Amino acid sequence: MAIATVYHIPVCPFSQRLEILLALKGRRAEVDFQVVDITRSRADWLLQKSRGTTALPILEIAGGRILKESLVILQYLEDVFPQPAVAQRDPWRRAVEGMLTRMEGPFTTQGYTFVMNQDPARREALRADMLQHYARLNDFLLEHAGAGPFLFEQFGWAETVFTPLFMRFWFLDYYEAFELPGEERYARVRAWREACLAHPGAQQVSKEQIVKLYYDYAKGAGNGALLPGRARSSFVFEPHWRERPWPPRDKYRHSATDRELGL
């Protein structure tokens, strides 16, 4: 019996956080996930629930009360399902994971800016900026984390927050040939990222799914917007992404048609 409903966009990283947290707590069945098709205009009943805002996910609990913001919802779920704890309980440890969590916003913005870039002249600078973010995470882990691979003993709050982004950034591997260099200055964050990606509680999406669905982001169109010359968004539900071919990697010199994308 579900105690709450999440309205979310398919493969949204901010919604995957909630799924991971619930998986870690063995509570996935207690929250109902309703998928919203962002390739269509937002339904009135949903706009009414959100009082006009369009950002997702939102969480609805008994009495029609609505929570917004994935980190707020995450904390709410942590509080109503306290066992097993995913967030740290000790004040110092909690503050450490809080500091790491606050690095996620700029990291996310950087990754999305990079994938959406359409100017080949900016690629190198964006790549360097992305590496800076990884270097900062590396330094943070060196300062605060144990031997590893996670921040504390187990996959916890910070991992729940970052893992969906590490997974989305598969689009940088594919469309920007971006990879973390095998240098010492990224060694700690590389180990962290790999352990996050491999964790059994975080397998809600796959690289193939991300690469196929985010093709339009790689061409500069976010949130289900339609690209010129295209009739369908890469975020449509049908045909299923498994039935579509892998998109062309070259985002700068080629614009794939609906047909090429299997849409």
Place this chain on the structure above:
Amino acid sequence: MAIATVYHIPVCPFSQRLEILLALKGRRAEVDFQVVDITRSRADWLLQKSRGTTALPILEIAGGRILKESLVILQYLEDVFPQPAVAQRDPWRRAVEGMLTRMEGPFTTQGYTFVMNQDPARREALRADMLQHYARLNDFLLEHAGAGPFLFEQFGWAETVFTPLFMRFWFLDYYEAFELPGEERYARVRAWREACLAHPGAQQVSKEQIVKLYYDYAKGAGNGALLPGRARSSFVFEPHWRERPWPPRDKYRHSATDRELGL
């Protein structure tokens, strides 16, 4: 006996948060506040503590361990001094104050962008954007707050977060003649702001102090940077702000000299 040291910039709103929280808990004496002069280059010993970053406040606890980010430090202080609670303990109420707290970042950015603007042609748009932020806060309070004036029964977490900004935005009153119109759509946020400004736990700064120290911000120079033709920043410690005249209000057509500012 202090259990921790805060290194902070005078009249920094993010540091005032910590002072307010400690005042509400009757624990102000247990944290030592060390003022950092931002008009001079940052001392090496402090850069070592912060591992190279310059954002303040930072909190140092036993063993030289450092916390950064005002909201992280605020939560740490809430956790180590749990009584009386300033943050809500009920999951739903905590989430509600979490949502309101997340509105602070864009609100702050808007206010600082407005005060630092030097282009008279942008004034009206910036004023309209600022009003939008107040309207959003108003709507939030109408949805979630009780009869008032605070979000919950007492001045709490959200008030601790926002009050220092309401106080900094006295610089908008003075340099931009900005005021909240006496319209119904701002009535709830106006009542909230007034109650926040008047609270006895939040009187660490005064309007005169803010207006005098932030003169350089109104001329576009942040963080103790020096304006052209000036030898001293409005953030210098001497002469004391009480001994200086009120700065000229007209930031767009006049640039005050050190002498006019009593520096």
